[in-house]
Amino acid sequence: MQTLQSGQAFPVQEVARTGGGTLSLGHPRSDGDWQMVVVYRGLHCPLCKTYLAKLEELSGRYREIGIEVVAVSGDPEDRAQTMAKELGLSLPMGYGLSLDQMRELGLYVSDPRGPDETDRPFPEPGLFVINGEGLLQILDISNAPFARPDLEALARGLEFIRANGYPIRGTRAA
Numbered sequence: 001m002q003t004l005q006s007g008q009a010f011p012v013q014e015v016a017r018t019g020g021g022t023l024s025l026g027h028p029r030s031d032g033d034w035q036m037v038v039v040y041r042g043l044h045c046p047l048c049k050t051y052l053a054k055l056e057e058l059s060g061r062y063r064e065i066g067i068e069v070v071a072v073s074g075d076p077e078d079r080a081q082t083m084a085k086e087l088g089l090s091l092p093m094g095y096g097l098s099l100d101q102m103r104e105l106g107l108y109v110s111d112p113r114g115p116d117e118t119d120r121p122f123p124e125p126g127l128f129v130i131n132g133e134g135l136l137q138i139l140d141i142s143n144a145p146f147a148r149p150d151l152e153a154l155a156r157g158l159e160f161i162r163a164n165g166y167p168i169r170g171t172r173a174a
């Protein structure tokens with residue numbers, strides 16, 4: 001597993017997008033000069049549904065501060081489309097994140113507990129905020145579905161960062 005560091009260049013990746021075309025992770029195409037990439041576990045995860053619904057609710061606030069919000073999983077297209085439809089999501093959704101892509105992002109990967117969960121290894125949650133220079137401003141990687149950044153607190157923090165030119169933190173090793 002590769003470990004990404006704050007302040008380093010985000011490894012831009014292309015993934016398929018629900019509704020057609022591709023989604024560029026790490027390179028905003030609309031809604032701002034920064035991008036927030038939210039990696040979710042998949043359709044099988046009830047906590048992901050709650051988190052993505054909250055992300056959708058706050059997406060306008062992120063847009064107002066110049067941050068494009070995208071979500072991505074390792075799910076196949078049909079499961080990603082079902083997630084978007086069930087939750088009424090309008091934010092850009094990527095799917096089919098490969099194991100190599102998960103590894104490049106430094107994500108933890110889990111195997112399904114059984115066939116009713118999913119039929120493939122899937123990423124545990126990750127969140128990456130990429131600034132206008134393509135550098136990792138903020139990152140959060142979890143090994144379990146229960147630990148994720150609070151999206152409202154993160155929005156407040158990003159408002160402060162953008163308004164005050166607050167620097168990238170945590171760039172030094174201990």
